[in-house]
Amino acid sequence: KPGGPPDSDTIENTSVQSKLVLLTLAFPRLRIIWSSSPYATAEIFADLKNKNTQPDPVKAAVIGAEDVDLQSGGVNVMGEELLRSLPGITSMNFRHVMSMVSSIRELCDLDLAGVQAILGVEAGRTLHTFLHRGSK
DSSP: OTTSOOOTTOOOTTOHHHHHHHHHHHOTTOOOOOOSSHHHHHHHHHHHHTTOOOOOHHHHHHTTOOOOOTTTTSOOHHHHHHHHTSTTOOTTTHHHHHHHOSSHHHHHHOOHHHHHHHHOHHHHHHHHHHHTTTOO
16 A cells, blocks of 8 residues: 555554564663653653762663673673574573573583473473474
């Protein structure tokens, strides 16, 4: 439908609403404040800041930053991205998984009980099924 409103079940890159949805899906900790005018925005920020000190930019930059193990030279960023893209791995549990296995290969070699011991029953089953689909 050129020129008409987009279908309710499609995501278009040009729609502001679609972009906001994609942002909140990609960054689950993101919070959006919506206001009707710049004056309302200033009031909202004043209310949020009420009785709080001015934020420290250095501390703000550190919040949410990845922990880096300086002795080992950091983490394998590509391996971490791969791990985080697997089903059953979430932003809440990927560090725990990284502390329990030394590599993606080690994770792949675990049996169902081993994966469930790390992730729990449902998430472990989901990941194990994904990793071993078609390998029987």
